[in-house]
Amino acid sequence: MNNLKYFVLSALFVTVGVFAQQDQEKKEPQQGHKNENKFKQLYEEFSTPNMYRAASGAPGSAYYQQQADYKMDLVLDDVNAKLSGFETITYTNNSPDVLNYLWVQLDQNMRARDSKTPLIQGSGVSPVAQIGSYANDYMGEGFDGGFNIEEVKDSNGKALQHMINRTMMRVEMPKPLASGAQFSFSIKWWYNINDHVNGRGRSGYEYFKEDDNRAYVIAQFYPRMAVYNDVEGWQNSQFWGRDEFALPFGDFDVNITVPADHVLDGTGVLTNRKEVYSKTMMKRYEKAMKSFDEPVVIVTQEEVVAAEKTKSTKTKTWKLSAKNVRDFGFATSRRFILDMMAVDINGSIKMAVSMYPKEGNPLWEEWSTKAVASTLKSYSRMTFDYPYHKAISVHAKNQGMEYPMICWNYGRPDAEGNYSDRTKFGMMSVIIHEVGHNFFPMIVNSDERQWTWMDEGLNTFVQYVAEQDFGKWYPDALSSGQSSYPSRRGPAANITRYMGGDQNYIASIMTKGLNTYQFGNNAYGKPGTALNILRETVMGEDLFDYAFREYSKRWMFKHPTPEDFFRTMEDASAVDLDWFWRGWFYTTDYVDIGIKDVKKFYVTTKPNKVGANMAKRYGIDEKDLVYFVEEGSDEYSEGMTSESVSEKSTSLKEYLMDNFSAAERATMEEPKYFYSVIFNKPGGLVMPIIVEYAYADGTSKTETYPAQIWRLNDKEASKAIASAKEIVTITVDPKLETADVDTSNNTWPREVKEGEFDEFKNKVKD
Amino acid sequence: MKIIKSFLLLAIIASLAFVSAHKYYVSITKIEYISEKQSVQIITRVFIDDFEKLLKERYNNSIVLNTNTKEDQIDNYIASYLLSRIIISINGKESEIKFIGKEYDGDVVQCYLEVENIDKISSFKIENKVLFDMFSDQKNIVRLKINDRTKSFILIPENNKGMLNF
Numbered sequence: 001m002n003n004l005k006y007f008v009l010s011a012l013f014v015t016v017g018v019f020a021q022q023d024q025e026k027k028e029p030q031q032g033h034k035n036e037n038k039f040k041q042l043y044e045e046f047s048t049p050n051m052y053r054a055a056s057g058a059p060g061s062a063y064y065q066q067q068a069d070y071k072m073d074l075v076l077d078d079v080n081a082k083l084s085g086f087e088t089i090t091y092t093n094n095s096p097d098v099l100n101y102l103w104v105q106l107d108q109n110m111r112a113r114d115s116k117t118p119l120i121q122g123s124g125v126s127p128v129a130q131i132g133s134y135a136n137d138y139m140g141e142g143f144d145g146g147f148n149i150e151e152v153k154d155s156n157g158k159a160l161q162h163m164i165n166r167t168m169m170r171v172e173m174p175k176p177l178a179s180g181a182q183f184s185f186s187i188k189w190w191y192n193i194n195d196h197v198n199g200r201g202r203s204g205y206e207y208f209k210e211d212d213n214r215a216y217v218i219a220q221f222y223p224r225m226a227v228y229n230d231v232e233g234w235q236n237s238q239f240w241g242r243d244e245f246a247l248p249f250g251d252f253d254v255n256i257t258v259p260a261d262h263v264l265d266g267t268g269v270l271t272n273r274k275e276v277y278s279k280t281m282m283k284r285y286e287k288a289m290k291s292f293d294e295p296v297v298i299v300t301q302e303e304v305v306a307a308e309k310t311k312s313t314k315t316k317t318w319k320l321s322a323k324n325v326r327d328f329g330f331a332t333s334r335r336f337i338l339d340m341m342a343v344d345i346n347g348s349i350k351m352a353v354s355m356y357p358k359e360g361n362p363l364w365e366e367w368s369t370k371a372v373a374s375t376l377k378s379y380s381r382m383t384f385d386y387p388y389h390k391a392i393s394v395h396a397k398n399q400g401m402e403y404p405m406i407c408w409n410y411g412r413p414d415a416e417g418n419y420s421d422r423t424k425f426g427m428m429s430v431i432i433h434e435v436g437h438n439f440f441p442m443i444v445n446s447d448e449r450q451w452t453w454m455d456e457g458l459n460t461f462v463q464y465v466a467e468q469d470f471g472k473w474y475p476d477a478l479s480s481g482q483s484s485y486p487s488r489r490g491p492a493a494n495i496t497r498y499m500g501g502d503q504n505y506i507a508s509i510m511t512k513g514l515n516t517y518q519f520g521n522n523a524y525g526k527p528g529t530a531l532n533i534l535r536e537t538v539m540g541e542d543l544f545d546y547a548f549r550e551y552s553k554r555w556m557f558k559h560p561t562p563e564d565f566f567r568t569m570e571d572a573s574a575v576d577l578d579w580f581w582r583g584w585f586y587t588t589d590y591v592d593i594g595i596k597d598v599k600k601f602y603v604t605t606k607p608n609k610v611g612a613n614m615a616k617r618y619g620i621d622e623k624d625l626v627y628f629v630e631e632g633s634d635e636y637s638e639g640m641t642s643e644s645v646s647e648k649s650t651s652l653k654e655y656l657m658d659n660f661s662a663a664e665r666a667t668m669e670e671p672k673y674f675y676s677v678i679f680n681k682p683g684g685l686v687m688p689i690i691v692e693y694a695y696a697d698g699t700s701k702t703e704t705y706p707a708q709i710w711r712l713n714d715k716e717a718s719k720a721i722a723s724a725k726e727i728v729t730i731t732v733d734p735k736l737e738t739a740d741v742d743t744s745n746n747t748w749p750r751e752v753k754e755g756e757f758d759e760f761k762n763k764v765k766d
Numbered sequence: 767m768k769i770i771k772s773f774l775l776l777a778i779i780a781s782l783a784f785v786s787a788h789k790y791y792v793s794i795t796k797i798e799y800i801s802e803k804q805s806v807q808i809i810t811r812v813f814i815d816d817f818e819k820l821l822k823e824r825y826n827n828s829i830v831l832n833t834n835t836k837e838d839q840i841d842n843y844i845a846s847y848l849l850s851r852i853i854i855s856i857n858g859k860e861s862e863i864k865f866i867g868k869e870y871d872g873d874v875v876q877c878y879l880e881v882e883n884i885d886k887i888s889s890f891k892i893e894n895k896v897l898f899d900m901f902s903d904q905k906n907i908v909r910l911k912i913n914d915r916t917k918s919f920i921l922i923p924e925n926n927k928g929m930l931n932f
Binding site: 418420423479505757761764 | 809833866
């Protein structure tokens with residue numbers, strides 16, 4: 001069987017080869033060119049491996065990272081919405097370099113009156129303006145939310161020279177900081193807290209007019225050390241507002257003083273729980289630590305409703321201590337309902353926590369904490385066991401944003417408590433996404449400022465896996481008629497509209513987040529989907545998952561770069577993926593693979609012209625050959641469709657008798673139908689060709705030709721198919737798993753498909 | 767005052783990042799002339815949350831989009847809004863646009879409009895002011911495919927018209 005098949009295949013290939021040669025002879029004299037092959041190695045794009053970052057994608061033998069430890073005393077002035085702090089930073093220089101100065105990030109200065117953020121937004125003069133906007137745009141000074149730095153001092157209380165360049169502050173030390181040395185200094189600061197709902201921000205308060213209360217979600221609120229590393233030196237990219245962060249790891253001891261009737265939680269272990277919790281809260285908390293299926297409410301809605309009515313003039317200080325975190329955030333209000341549930345991560349008990357104003361109910365009490373717990377399980381399976389002791393989901397209107405152990409999430413029912421599916425799944429998805437950020441970038445700590453996709457893309461990919469888990473584990477969360485979680489991002493088909501869109505407004509994934517078009521699709525949707533396709537279609541789950549876990553473990557509590565990810569995925573799987581990274585991450589190419597032409601052949605013992613000539617030329621007996629005739633060609637006759645060459649050709653009979661046993665011969669299937677299929681590739685991306693052959697008897701077979709089929713010809717690829725059964729339809733990418741942007745060329749015979757418009761119009765008519 | 771204020775701030779700092787929520791105000795309108803059908807086919811894609819906000823403010827505060835129920839009344843609002851904000855002139859004459867319907871696609875509402883009985887096009891002009899009354903940094907992208915020519919416009923409040931001559 002094997003030999004016969006080979007013979008047939010090579011015969012078909014010979015004809016294709018001849019045509020190709022004739023084509024070339026007609027061409028004009030040609031220019032040379034560089035290597036533009038889609039499979040070209042990425043040596044030019046990648047940095048050279050070194051002692052810090054190894055060629056395997058792992059941290060190198062001289063890998064280092066800086067450490068920044070913080071002790072902070074914070075005071076919230078709820079009456080004036082002001083936050084003030086005194087912080088001591090102990091900075092350890094683990095680099096081999098001597099540092100002449102330190103850089104501290106002052107992110108709140110993005111909200112300063114002299115901020116340049118509004119200046120980089122394009123704007124125009126409208127023909128009309130509302131009174132308020134006119135006054136604010138052109139007359140007022142606007143809200144001042146920048147830092148007031150009151151002092152910067154060394155550990156002896158001596159003032160340190162410092163210079164503020166917008167959102168960055170350079171601190172001069174008495175003498176340069178040697179490799180291995182430590183330097184402690186303190187900063188005293190305060191700023192006006194902004195309204196994050198009306199002013200749109202990540203940190204700030206939501207104001208509740210009915211009872212004159214605020215719910216605070218506070219982050220990027222303190223002067224934070226910038227990253228110094230082997231790739232960037234000092235991170236020197238200013239904070240413009242949309243971009244995120246690059247932060248070193250460290251230990252935090254933070255005391256936060258807030259009104260005594262507030263409920264607070266944040267990054268780290270609450271070390272004085274008994275001082276700040278009531279006895280009732282403690283009892284409920286102890287119950288929650290043993291409740292693995294349902295959350296236990298620690299501060300109830302009734303208690304919150306009562307608390308809203310008064311304002312305590314006393315204060316309480318909450319003490320949080322966190323080891324090995326890259327940042328710190330907290331949420332506090334007298335309006336927070338609090339519930340918790342225990343989660344078992346491979347024998348280690350973690351707490352899933354939710355804090356929400358009553359406006360979040362009934363959605364939040366039902367799903368927030370369960371979504372947190374489910375996320376920790378899914379992500380721990382895909383990466384490493386969640387190392388922190390808790391994860392908190394806080395309800396903040398309109399925004400989703402992540403910090404270590406704590407995140408803010410949207411999803412609010414209307415005033416009557418009703419909500420649409422969009423609100424419900426939006427809320428569940430954002431919780432899964434933001435809790436998932438604990439893994440990327442809070443623990444696998446990539447530089448978000450430079451590479452948005454490294455945390456957002458990887459996280460969007462795992463989010464998809466976690467959402468599907470959530471739908472399986474909590475089927476009650478789905479709406480009627482749904483059999484799985486309706487993930488917005490992840491499935492290949494959901495990214496085609498973006499990838500097939502106007503190239504003027506698409507940037508490659510390897511673009512700094514601030515400078516990219518269609519941010520959501522660019523940094524979240526496309527990389528997330530690319531990884532899902534890589535897992536499910538290109539590598540397979542086993543190979544992908546092992547490598548992805550290896551990357552996560554290698555860079556847990558470290559600072560990876562894009563190359564570290566790309567290299568590890570190849571290193572741990574033995575799959576050369578340079579072509580995949582090049583196409584999907586470095587270009588804006590898209591997938592479009594189609595069927596250009598299908599020719600049907602029959603085999604016969606009657607010599608055709610080419611065969612007869614060949615036999616004569618090489619002195620072969622015509623009987624020692626079989627001949628392929630295209631259906632409908634001059635040499636074709638009806639009888640050929642039913643001819644059996646194995647019966648008619650004595651030479652073939654002899655060959656089979658000589659080379660195969662009777663038992664082998666009995667199992668042989670004689671091919672009757674031969675097809676020459678030409679696939680074409682209008683899209684720039686190379687991808688495997690997944691083809692479904694459907695037979696006349698109703699059965700079908702799917703074949704995957706690896707992406708390397710395109711290595712010598714980026715435009716077309718041909719395949720000869722020998723089949724005992726007649727093929728009636730050939731479909732490329734039948735399950736829509738490659739993100740093919742145009743599926744109208746994916747079938748043979750070509751289906752005439754109605755355009756999107758006519759399809760809808762017909763549907764409405766019915 | 768409250769509304770004015772929130773409108774203003776929204777407009778100023780709209781480019782801030784919010785994970786999983788889109789961060790810019792944009793709609794995409796695809797217009798194709800199918801000469802065999804004498805039809806100008808228009809598909810307008812608008813983010814559901816932007817459109818919902820508009821419909822609430824303009825018509826009825828209780829409007830919620832995409833609730834898996836019949837939305838006849840909402841369709842009426844959408845039709846009258848779109849037809850007042852999208853103005854098309856073909857061969858120098860303002861055309862009558864028909865609202866065919868809408869459907870949801872992820873976080874986007876996709877609206878279908880049509881101009882019928884157009885046997886040839888020598889000039890095409892479009893004004894698209896969708897959501898300009900809601901977001902001052904709204905951008906409406908228009909992509910034309912007429913008589914084998916393609917052309918894209920980005921329309922903003924200060925420049926809300928695009929024109930193509932043949």
